[in-house]
Amino acid sequence: MKAVLLCAGKSTRTYPLTLTRPKPLLKVANKTILQHNLEQLHATRLIKEVILIVGYKKEMIASWIKEHQKKFDCVIKMVVQEEQRGTADALQSARNLLGDASFLLMNGDDLFFAEDIKKLLASKSEHAVLVHPVAKPEQYGIVLINPRDKKLVKAIVEKPQKPIGNLASTGCYVFSPSIFDIGDVEPSSRGEFELPDLINFHCDRGEVGFVQAKHWFPITYPWDLLPANAYLLSLLKKKIAGKLEKHVTLKSIVVVGKGTLIKSGVYIEGPVLIGEHCTIGPNAYIRPGTTIGNHCKIGHEVEIKNSILFDNTKIPHLNYLGDSVLGEDVNFAAGTITANVRHDKGVIRSSV
Structure with a gap:
């Protein structure tokens, strides 16, 4: 057919x-x-x-x-x-x-x-x-x-x-x-x-x-990628093709691509998918529902939750990213915090 x-x-x-x-x-x-x-x-x-x-x-x-x-x-x-x-x-x-x-x-x-x-x-x-x-x-x-x-x-x-x-x-x-x-x-x-x-x-x-x-x-809309991503991550099986330093903690299903380095102190709660040739950490926290593309850098004291990062994106240090989609070649400034909760229970809307 x-x-x-x-x-x-x-x-x-x-x-x-x-x-x-x-x-x-x-x-x-x-x-x-x-x-x-x-x-x-x-x-x-x-x-x-x-x-x-x-x-x-x-x-x-x-x-x-x-x-x-x-x-x-x-x-x-x-x-x-x-x-x-x-x-x-x-x-x-x-x-x-x-x-x-x-x-x-x-x-x-x-x-x-x-x-x-x-x-x-x-x-x-x-x-x-x-x-x-x-x-x-x-x-x-x-x-x-x-x-x-x-x-x-x-x-x-x-x-x-x-x-x-x-x-x-x-x-x-x-x-x-x-x-x-x-x-x-x-x-x-x-x-x-x-x-x-x-x-x-x-x-x-x-x-x-x-x-x-x-x-x-x-x-x-761009945010419609998030529930699709979460479902596909739920189907993954654990696979570590990269390198883990000492004192790295992996919980549940985590996939790490080849050439990727997970540095000491990193805590990852799956399901999480990390692409190839990335550097994660030290002391980063990657939470469930997160996909990180290829050639990405996640630095010191960075927390990421339920987000998608396309290739070549950098979140260097002291950042929080939640419920977000980042395109290719994004470079977060140090200390950048995304707001992903409205206290009035309203919907966070994009002006795009």
Whole structure:
């Protein structure tokens, strides 16, 4: 079977991280989102060809594929969506490569898992949507179940302002070629051709089923990387490939990459993932849920909790970092403290 990954979007809501790279190349647990999804597709043992729909910073994705393609036992092709005209238009750009068989379509910048993909591919419906319950339905496309046949989807309603259900479309689908047999689908208010409108045409014909996912991590804002990171860290197994000096304490699951030095007095509570060629300590405290990229430096009396550090980042001494995402080549000034708690119980928001 073939899989299509939508990777063309600019993703302004993940600025500033996506000013320098497309969202599928953001890292979670020291792997790009694209690598994670390709590994999950490989794990299904059902996907033999992957088609990437690219646009924004497409050269970076092409370079990444050239470097990593040998890791994946499938053919990887790229199709350029020259103009950002919506998700349905992106799918249309790959039509000539799909042939006459059913295929998988998924957002290339959210995190999906092999177990759920396999369940979706086993669906008996003409087309099927992978769904997942959400706490804030008004932020998602919500799937309405057909009251006459509870195995079918009645419609997908984008960001409903009144409660109608909590099952969100995850952006992962299995389609037969008939998905392209559509009537007059009009562009959205943004002037784009959207997948939900395409799918709703087939819902009206009673052709769309659904499967509920066990795990799904949508990445809409930079901080959405944190729960995805925490889950992936929970799956790790302990591995120490670097060097530990005397008087280092490791609790629970800790992974240390090759060439990394953990200095005396460092206390690490897992799950924690530390990349390659890093220097940690002395006397640093690394708390659960933390991923540190490659070539990072964490110095004296630094405490880090539930955070992601991209490559080449330095937190030199007397710092606290909590519930944060740092991009590449960040250098904290000595004594910098991040504020991660509001005493009024409100939400800490970014002005980005």
